[in-house]
Amino acid sequence: MTAPVTPVTPVLREMRWWDIDPVLELERDLFPEDAWSRGMFWSELAHARGPGATRRYVVAEDEAGRIVGYAGLASAGDIGDVQTIAVARDHWGTGLGGRLLTELLQAATAFECTEVMLECRVDNVRAQKLYERFGFEPIGFRRGYYQPGNVDAVVMRLSTASDSGSAAGVPSGPAAPAAPSAPLPPLHPLNKEPRSMTDEPLVLGIETSCDETGVGIVRGTTLLADAVASSVDEHARFGGVVPEVASRAHLEAMVPTIDRALKEAGVSAKDLDGIAVTAGPGLAGALLVGVSAAKAYAYALGKPLYGVNHLASHICVDQLEHGALPEPTMALLVSGGHSSLLLSSDITSDVRPMGATIDDAAGEAFDKIARVLNLGFPGGPVIDRYAKEGDPDAIVFPRGLTGPRDPVYDFSFSGLKTAVARWIEARRAAGEEVPVRDVAASFQEAVVDVLTRKAVRACKDEGVDHLMIGGGVAANSRLRALAQERCEAAGIRLRVPRPKLCTDNGAMVAALGAEMVARNRPASSWDLSADSSLPVTDPHVPGHDHVHEVSKENLYS
Amino acid sequence: MLLLALDTATPAVTVALHDGTDVIASSSQVDARRHGELLLPAVHRVLGEAGLTLDAVTRIVVGIGPGPYTGLRVGLMTADTFGLALGVPVHGVCTLDGLAYAADMEGPFVVATDARRKEVYWARYADSRTRVTDPAVARPADIAAQVEGVPAVGAGALLYPDTFPVVHEPEHVSAAALARLAAERLGKGEELPVPRPLYLRRPDAQVPKNYKVVTPK
Numbered sequence: 010m011t012a013p014v015t016p017v018t019p020v021l022r023e024m025r026w027w028d029i030d031p032v033l034e035l036e037r038d039l040f041p042e043d044a045w046s047r048g049m050f051w052s053e054l055a056h057a058r059g060p061g062a063t064r065r066y067v068v069a070e071d072e073a074g075r076i077v078g079y080a081g082l083a084s085a086g087d088i089g090d091v092q093t094i095a096v097a098r099d100h101w102g103t104g105l106g107g108r109l110l111t112e113l114l115q116a117a118t119a120f121e122c123t124e125v126m127l128e129c130r131v132d133n134v135r136a137q138k139l140y141e142r143f144g145f146e147p148i149g150f151r152r153g154y155y156q157p158g159n160v161d162a163v164v165m166r167l168s169t170a171s172d173s174g175s176a177a178g179v180p181s182g183p184a185a186p187a188a189p190s191a192p193l194p195p196l197h198p199l200n201k202e203p204r205s206m207t208d209e210p211l212v213l214g215i216e217t218s219c220d221e222t223g224v225g226i227v228r229g230t231t232l233l234a235d236a237v238a239s240s241v242d243e244h245a246r247f248g249g250v251v252p253e254v255a256s257r258a259h260l261e262a263m264v265p266t267i268d269r270a271l272k273e274a275g276v277s278a279k280d281l282d283g284i285a286v287t288a289g290p291g292l293a294g295a296l297l298v299g300v301s302a303a304k305a306y307a308y309a310l311g312k313p314l315y316g317v318n319h320l321a322s323h324i325c326v327d328q329l330e331h332g333a334l335p336e337p338t339m340a341l342l343v344s345g346g347h348s349s350l351l352l353s354s355d356i357t358s359d360v361r362p363m364g365a366t367i368d369d370a371a372g373e374a375f376d377k378i379a380r381v382l383n384l385g386f387p388g389g390p391v392i393d394r395y396a397k398e399g400d401p402d403a404i405v406f407p408r409g410l411t412g413p414r415d416p417v418y419d420f421s422f423s424g425l426k427t428a429v430a431r432w433i434e435a436r437r438a439a440g441e442e443v444p445v446r447d448v449a450a451s452f453q454e455a456v457v458d459v460l461t462r463k464a465v466r467a468c469k470d471e472g473v474d475h476l477m478i479g480g481g482v483a484a485n486s487r488l489r490a491l492a493q494e495r496c497e498a499a500g501i502r503l504r505v506p507r508p509k510l511c512t513d514n515g516a517m518v519a520a521l522g523a524e525m526v527a528r529n530r531p532a533s534s535w536d537l538s539a540d541s542s543l544p545v546t547d548p549h550v551p552g553h554d555h556v557h558e559v560s561k562e563n564l565y566s
Numbered sequence: 567m568l569l570l571a572l573d574t575a576t577p578a579v580t581v582a583l584h585d586g587t588d589v590i591a592s593s594s595q596v597d598a599r600r601h602g603e604l605l606l607p608a609v610h611r612v613l614g615e616a617g618l619t620l621d622a623v624t625r626i627v628v629g630i631g632p633g634p635y636t637g638l639r640v641g642l643m644t645a646d647t648f649g650l651a652l653g654v655p656v657h658g659v660c661t662l663d664g665l666a667y668a669a670d671m672e673g674p675f676v677v678a679t680d681a682r683r684k685e686v687y688w689a690r691y692a693d694s695r696t697r698v699t700d701p702a703v704a705r706p707a708d709i710a711a712q713v714e715g716v717p718a719v720g721a722g723a724l725l726y727p728d729t730f731p732v733v734h735e736p737e738h739v740s741a742a743a744l745a746r747l748a749a750e751r752l753g754k755g756e757e758l759p760v761p762r763p764l765y766l767r768r769p770d771a772q773v774p775k776n777y778k779v780v781t782p783k
Binding site for chain 1: 600602603604605606607609610620621635636639640642643644645646647648649650651652763765769770771772773774777779780781
């Protein structure tokens with residue numbers, strides 16, 4: 010540990026999703042009238058990584074870890090656009106704005122932009138001076154660009170190419186700014202909103218395959234709302250999910266949860282581009298409640314309906330966290346109902362099972378062991394908690410299906426469960442105390458060891474350089490840590506959504522629905538049914554006729 | 567007024583439109599296992615038959631059972647969601663009341679529908695508009711004394727001729743009857759029940775005593 014000897018200037022580094030909260034705080038302080046929403050930052054960051062990245066966002070962090078500035082650039086074709094630059098008030102006049110801008114211009118060069126554009130409030134003379142120092146020139150105005158204050162923007166341009174003549178060519182993408190010499194039209198109907206967001210499909214997703222009533226709303230790959238009502242407490246005393254209890258709870262919770270999601274997203278139902286729903290696999294009666302609601306909602310609103318696959322949704326949700334899914338994607342899905350390795354080249358049409366559990370799901374094993382240890386239901390979170398204080402090497406429990414002749418990508422957790430129970434029972438029979446923390450840690454280690462080992466092996470065998478982990482068990486801290494470690498060692502990029510998006514939710518269904526809309530997949534028919542054993546190879550349940558076309562006449566024609 | 571009525575509490579998947587005067591279109595299909603698939607196309611068909619669209623509907627009436635839960639919920643969830651999307655009120659009507667109304671009988675009788683597991687959902691009526699007992703679920707043999715000597719209505723009665731020797735039409739509930747009954751009651755200023763399901767049974771679930779020990783004894 011070496012302490013810096015010189016006074017620390019804020020350090021610039023890439024902005025990540027966990028910076029959004031402090032950045033939002035600063036944003037609201039600095040731009041109270043037209044602050045960006047959380048969703049806008051999520052959307053921007055979603056395009057900031059990976060081979061097709063079009064954004065560069067940086068934050069300035071002071072020695073205490075406080076975010077004191079941030080900036081972002083978008084590239085569209087050969088034009089870079091400064092999306093935002095912000096510096097905390099107590100760092101004004103320290104040169105931080107200039108450092109942030111320098112960072113963006115370097116990014117513009119890396120994106121091979123030949124010119125960089127920006128808008129600036131006409132009354133922000135300080136900023137304009139800064140931009141002029143860097144060679145930006147005013148080229149026009151946009152009337153009333155900043156709302157609700159109705160302040161005009163001055164549009165400034167910096168030509169970074171040696172031949173500035175070529176830079177004035179027609180922008181390549183439809184989303185790019187207008188050619189600078191033309192009179193500037195009001196380009197941003199959604200005021201300051203990153204322009205990529207406005208064309209992306211707005212989809213509401215409904216999930217009721219197990220005990221969570223989930224309603225989520227996304228715009229493309231941007232999460233706008235994730236409302237979940239869980240009946241888990243009602244199941245706890247039964248030691249597992251009781252299908253009828255879950256179905257009854259879904260019926261009660263559905264309408265209030267839809268309402269909550271719409272409010273959270275701040276959108277109106279009539280603006281939706283589609284309704285997506287989990288058609289399966291899952292508990293038949295529970296699924297049917299969601300499917301009934303989705304069909305009625307879509308029909309009444311005159312919107313297309315997309316019955317989608319629960320497992321594909323668990324994979325697709327990562328688009329809300331880390332941007333577009335790489336193709337192909339290797340996915341390890343682990344939950345109370347599923348443990349599968351899936352390879353997808355297109356999440357809307359091609360999901361191939363590599364392997365799956367031959368008996369219990371991983372999450373089921375956690376629940377059962379928690380019960381043997383008298384830790385209650387659900388078992389995943391509580392075992393994770395106890396395991397943190399235990400020794401994962403204390404007891405060597407068997408690793409299922411890891412022998413040389415065993416199926417390479419399949420899993421088995423039933424034998425492990427029995428082995429752990431026997432070990433505990435032997436202790437109890439001998440009148441000894443059961444070391445709950447060590448048992449939890451050692452059991453958990455056995456599960457995540459096999460899961461990660463096989464997942465990494467599948468990536469290597471298939472030449473896939475990234476792994477996605479989803480499902481409720483992906484919230485397990487040890488699984489996340491070990492997967493990270495092993496992926497790094499194998500040169501594989503790991504993508505795991507935040508825990509709330511790993512467990513069942515409506516946002517994941519909406520995410521897959523939005524992808525269906527974006528890729529022009531056919532909508533489902535009005536006689537869509539719930540399919541408790543929908544194969545993982547069917548990412549969605551397309552319609553078999555054209556019933557849907559009449560739907561548009563329902564309401565808003 | 568345009569009232570949309572639907573009922574999925576029994577094997578009948580049934581939809582009707584009532585314009586305040588009478589039923590203008592209706593559909594009934596009997597299929598105990600396809601409520602989810604059949605209901606929405608039926609709504610669409612009925613609206614088409616009447617030359618109307620869903621946004622013209624000003625009230626929704628739904629059969630609240632009692633009935634086997636999975637099918638029952640299809641109608642309720644559909645009605646609730648229509649209500650949300652259209653911003654119109656949703657009322658419930660006891661499914662047995664719909665059957666009694668359609669039977670158009672004077673004098674005491676009982677209505678019985680199939681509750682599966684060798685039981686019936688049933689209630690006793692003084693006449694077609696007047697129910698005198700709460701809907702209940704029972705084994706036919708256990709209520710034989712209570713229903714002795716009165717005629718019965720409904721598919722549940724047909725299943726148990728020992729208990730219900732005299733059975734009148736109709737066998738299945740129709741949304742048309744439900745709509746007429748609801749329109750009549752609303753016309754008189756009566757309040758209809760809230761659209762909440764009558765399950766009449768608790769979910770089948772046992773609280774486990776202990777986990778099953780795996781070590782062989």
